[in-house]
Amino acid sequence: MSGAQPESEIRDVDWYGEDLSGREHTAVRFAAVDLTEATGEGVVFTDCVFVDCRFTAATFTDAAFLNCSFTGCSFSQARFTACKVVGSRFSRCTFDLLDVDGGDWSFVLMPGADLSRVTVAGTRMREADLTGARAAGATLRGLDLSAAELSGIDLRGADLRGSDLSALDPRDAELAGARIDVTQAVELVTTLGLVVAPDPPD
Missing domain, CATH: 2.160.20.80 (E3 ubiquitin-protein ligase SopA)
Structure with a gap:
């Protein structure tokens, strides 16, 4: 405001x-x-x-x-x-x-909001505050969530495909059953400090 x-x-x-x-x-x-x-x-x-x-x-x-x-x-x-x-x-x-x-919807403040039955697609939500939001089962596709506040968010079973998850710390979110694409998977693995490497030759 x-x-x-x-x-x-x-x-x-x-x-x-x-x-x-x-x-x-x-x-x-x-x-x-x-x-x-x-x-x-x-x-x-x-x-x-x-x-x-x-x-x-x-x-x-x-x-x-x-x-x-x-x-x-x-x-x-x-x-x-x-x-x-x-x-x-x-x-x-x-x-x-x-x-x-x-x-x-950039810079919106929705901490703790119950978003479990919403559908949001192709929306800019840069620097949105979704701290502790309850979005289990939500459809959140193709969103620009860059620099968003996502700590403690519940995304279990949510459809996140195509969304920018660069601000998401998977150690501080509920993600069981969430649907993501390959690019997002690599991004989250990198956030955890892991390295995706090819199998060694036989």
Whole structure:
């Protein structure tokens, strides 16, 4: 968060199924706003605060949530396509069946988040804080996780193929059953200080 304080508040508003396309909001506090099945192409939220808001089954395309804060919000079955969520913070939020396709989620703060039923593909998440995140069984493919904070993350059974795992210390993560590609396997082995060498000649 940039430290900017909300200048206005929108509380207890029903935006169920509403089309928010093209709207712009800066430094607004949204409290208990129902955005269930809302849509928004090109909508921009900057330095906004969302508390106890419902984004259930909402669909956002080419939208931006810049340096926003989300507390106690539901993103169940929401879909974000080519969105920018740079520098945003998530606390006590639920992400059941969240679908993220592309976009830039760099510098997001999601420590301890339950991401076990999310699908995130082709998304930039540079320097994201996923410390202690619970992502067992998640689909996290083709992600740029360079310089991300991944200590204590649970990735058991997750599909990680194509993602940049250069910031992952396999000694400080749960990885049993995770699916990775050959390049990632070599990278993780190298991180452990092992050397992949050909068999000696007979």
